[in-house]
Amino acid sequence: MNAPVRLQQKFSVFEERWSPKIVAAANGQLVKLAKFEGEFVWHSHEDEDEIFLVLQGEVVIRLREDGAERQVRLGPGDLFVVPKGVEHKPESNAEAHVVMIEPAATRHTGATEADVAVAVEDQDWI
Amino acid sequence: MNAPVRLQQKFSVFEERWSPKIVAAANGQLVKLAKFEGEFVWHSHEDEDEIFLVLQGEVVIRLREDGAERQVRLGPGDLFVVPKGVEHKPESNAEAHVVMIEPAATRHTGATEADVAVAVEDQDWI
Numbered sequence: 429m430n431a432p433v434r435l436q437q438k439f440s441v442f443e444e445r446w447s448p449k450i451v452a453a454a455n456g457q458l459v460k461l462a463k464f465e466g467e468f469v470w471h472s473h474e475d476e477d478e479i480f481l482v483l484q485g486e487v488v489i490r491l492r493e494d495g496a497e498r499q500v501r502l503g504p505g506d507l508f509v510v511p512k513g514v515e516h517k518p519e520s521n522a523e524a525h526v527v528m529i530e531p532a533a534t535r536h537t538g539a540t541e542a543d544v545a546v547a548v549e550d551q552d553w554i
Numbered sequence: 555m556n557a558p559v560r561l562q563q564k565f566s567v568f569e570e571r572w573s574p575k576i577v578a579a580a581n582g583q584l585v586k587l588a589k590f591e592g593e594f595v596w597h598s599h600e601d602e603d604e605i606f607l608v609l610q611g612e613v614v615i616r617l618r619e620d621g622a623e624r625q626v627r628l629g630p631g632d633l634f635v636v637p638k639g640v641e642h643k644p645e646s647n648a649e650a651h652v653v654m655i656e657p658a659a660t661r662h663t664g665a666t667e668a669d670v671a672v673a674v675e676d677q678d679w680i
Contacts, residue, residue, distance in 0.1 A: 434631065
């Protein structure tokens with residue numbers, strides 16, 4: 429059966445930024461780890477909510493909703509849900525470690541075409 | 555819209571053990587916080603996988619599968635998925651802080667009737 433996932437150990441086995449690695453699956457959702465640093469692209473997921481949980485570092489998620497822009501600031505131990513359909517753009521000034529939980533079909537940059545996008549089928553288990 | 559959830563702050567607003575509090579919802583799943591201390595009851599969830607993420611303390615999850623018993627030990631930063639149908643029994647020698655993510659319909663003790671069970675409709679948002 430599945431083994432416990434030691435998150436800190438898992439973060440130590442990759443260095444790429446903005447490249448989600450899968451560590452667990454449950455109820456059609458995947459638990460992914462990513463290192464954020466710099467700016468990601470604006471995108472939204474039409475059908476999927478996205479849970480972010482910051483374990484290390486500081487993350488800003490910019491949000492566009494009803495024509496207005498706002499941002500949330502997340503530090504270690506902060507969790508935030510980006511609801512489906514809401515445009516968002518994660519940023520981090522320095523390396524941040526983030527757990528994301530989202531449906532298995534969730535595309536990295538939603539409908540946005542971007543060089544940084546990692547196709548679902550290319551997101552590896554670690 | 556929803557606000558960031560500061561997990562440490564949320565854990566400070568309740569003291570009950572084995573009484574999940576809801577802090578977020580996404581894709582039909584609920585994110586719940588619970589304080590574990592002592593022994594819970596053996597139970598399983600026929601249709602739901604259950605994610606456990608320990609933030610503080612040490613947790614043992616005993617598991618029964620194919621007639622054999624085993625256990626996993628989880629400390630801070632350890633994540634584990636109990637697959638649907640697998641009997642399990644969480645324990646902790648001292649106060650532990652645990653994030654659980656599971657479908658909204660998940661019953662606390664599955665099909666097991668137990669005094670410690672908190673009905674889904676009685677699990678409060680904090």
